[in-house]
Amino acid sequence: xxxxxxxxxxxxxxxxxxxxxxxxxxxxxxxxxxxxxxxxxxxxxxxxxxxxxxxxxxxxxxxxxxxxxxxxxxxxxxxxxxxxxxxxxxxxxxxxxxxxxxxxxxxxxxxxxxxxxxxxxxxxxxxxxxxxxxxxxxxxxxxxxxxxxxxxxxxxxxxxxxxxxxxxxxxxxxxxxxxxxxxxxxxxxxxxxxxxxxxxxxxxxxxxxxxxxxxxxxxxxxxxxxxxxxxxxxxxxxxxxxxxxxxxxxxxxxxxxxxxxxxxxxxxxxxxxxxxxxxxxxxxxxxxxxxxx
Numbered sequence: 001x002x003x004x005x006x007x008x009x010x011x012x013x014x015x016x017x018x019x020x021x022x023x024x025x026x027x028x029x030x031x032x033x034x035x036x037x038x039x040x041x042x043x044x045x046x047x048x049x050x051x052x053x054x055x056x057x058x059x060x061x062x063x064x065x066x067x068x069x070x071x072x073x074x075x076x077x078x079x080x081x082x083x084x085x086x087x088x089x090x091x092x093x094x095x096x097x098x099x100x101x102x103x104x105x106x107x108x109x110x111x112x113x114x115x116x117x118x119x120x121x122x123x124x125x126x127x128x129x130x131x132x133x134x135x136x137x138x139x140x141x142x143x144x145x146x147x148x149x150x151x152x153x154x155x156x157x158x159x160x161x162x163x164x165x166x167x168x169x170x171x172x173x174x175x176x177x178x179x180x181x182x183x184x185x186x187x188x189x190x191x192x193x194x195x196x197x198x199x200x201x202x203x204x205x206x207x208x209x210x211x212x213x214x215x216x217x218x219x220x221x222x223x224x225x226x227x228x229x230x231x232x233x234x235x236x237x238x239x240x241x242x243x244x245x246x247x248x249x250x251x252x253x254x255x256x257x258x259x260x261x262x263x264x265x266x267x268x269x270x271x272x273x274x275x276x277x278x279x280x281x282x283x284x285x286x287x288x289x290x291x292x293x
Contacts (some may be wrong), residue, residue, distance in 0.1 A: 003272050003273050004269065004273060004276065005039075007265055007269045007272060008269065009267045010056050010265055011262065011266065013268065014258050014261050014262050015257055015258075015262065016228050017254075018255055018258035018259065018262070021251045021254040021258060022244055022251070022255045022262060023249065023254045024088065024251045025090075025251035025252050025255060028244045028245075028247040028248035028251065028286065029181075029244075029248050031171075032181060032241060032242045032244040032245055032248060034201075035237065035240060035241045035244065036178075038237060039153040039178055039234075039237060039238055039241050042230075042233070042234040042237055042238075043234060043238075045230065046117040046227075046230045046231055046234045047164065049079070049223065049227050049230055050227050052223065052232075053194075053220065053223045053224065054196070055221055056216050056220055056223070057196070058213070058222065059080045059216060064141065065210070066220060066221065066224055067163070067164040068163060068164065068192060068193060068194050068224055068228065069193050069196060070193055071193050072166070072169045072170075072193075073169065074095055074108075074111070074169050074170040075111070075114075075116055075167075075169050076111075076116045076118075076167065076169045076170075076283075077108050077111045077116060077117045077118070077168075077169065077170050077171075077172075077173045078092050078117075078118050078119070078120055078137070078168050078170070078172075079100060079103070079104075079108075079117070079119050079120070079157075079171075079172055079173075079174060080119075080120045080121075080122070080171060080172070080173040080174070080191060081096055081100060081119060081120070081121050081122065081123070081126040081130070081173075081174050081175070081237040082096070082122045082123060082126075082144075082173070082174070082175035082176070082235060082236060083096050083121070083122070083123030083124075083125040083126040083239075084123050084124075084125055084239075084243045085123055085124040085125065085141050085144050085145065085234075086124075087112050087123075087125065087204040088247060088250060088251065089243055089250055090245040090246050090247075090249060090250040091123065091246075092184060092243055092247075093125040093129070094120070094285045095176065095184075095186045096126065096175070096186065097126075097129050097130065099174050099186050100119075100130065100134075100174060103172070103174070103188060104117065112134075115186060117134065117135075117137045118134070118135045118137045119134045119135065120136070120137060120138045120139070120159070121136055121138070121139040121140075122139070122140055122141070122143055122236060122239075123141060123272050124141045125237075127139050127141075138155075140155065142143055143155070143236065144236070144239075145239065147233075147236055147237055147240060149229075149233055149266065150238065152229065152233045153229050153233075155232070156225070156228055156229040156232050157225070158227075159171065159191075159192070159228075159232075160192070160225065163192045163193070168192070170190075170192065170193070171190075171191040172188055172189065172190055172191060173188070173189050173232075173235060174186070174187070174188050175187060175235050175236075175238065175239045175242075176238075176239050176242035176243070176245070176246070177238055177239075177242060178238050178239075178241040178242040178244075179247060181243065181245045181248060181249065182249050183245075183247060184242040191228075191231070191232075192228070194224070194227065194228070194232075195225055205256060207269050210222060222253070235267055243271050254272065255289070
């Protein structure tokens with residue numbers, strides 16, 4: 001009887017877990033559907049905005065003098081990480097941590113030793129796992145939940161000010177790029193300085209003739225903050241979508257595993273119950289034989 005009760009408790013526990021994982025899978029699937037269309041539109045907008053900027057710079061026929069294009073000796077490095085606030089999403093966060101360790105080992109060991117390597121973290125999981133080894137100069141967990149553009153714009157403006165003031169020489173961003181519901185790709189992108197694509201754009205637009213109003217310099221100064229902010233916003237939305245996809249996949253696997261465990265437990269329960277009934281019948285038959293003998 002003790003064995004039967006133990007198995008029943010385990011069955012109830014697994015069934016409860018199965019309900020939770022199944023519900024989490026549905027919630028993540030619903031959130032992913034809402035955000036999927038936004039991603040493709042944001043990616044296109046961000047790319048078009050950056051291409052427009054590059055075309056204006058190319059038309060000037062000289063190197064852009066804006067400070068956000070300035071390439072300096074990489075003494076002060078900032079790595080921006082984008083993770084989730086919660087777990088239960090497979091290797092989603094672990095892959096980011098591994099990539100941070102790899103990039104530091106390969107490119108920025110000297111800066112880490114000198115204390116000039118710092119982190120900006122979006123998402124609680126990055127802070128939890130990286131604070132003991134790296135200096136985190138800024139973190140914002142709320143933006144992962146709200147993905148509020150105005151808040152991201154304020155953060156982006158602060159980053160641009162620090163870069164223009166030469167407090168930062170180079171920024172790179174590490175995040176999970178959404179590919180599809182089952183696939184997320186860890187990406188490392190240069191964030192600042194802005195990369196120049198003037199040669200590539202010049203070839204594409206060698207016969208183009210533009211009339212600018214206002215001046216090219218004014219347009220550049222107006223567009224650059226939008227390019228940087230839109231890129232950061234797009235990356236955060238991309239990561240949020242990838243998180244939903246990773247959690248949906250992880251919870252689907254957990255639900256499937258729960259189904260398999262329940263099958264095994266129910267088989268064990270039926271076998272144990274059958275053994276109990278058989279033993280009780282044997283005891284009754286044995287008792288009856290003892291009375292008649």
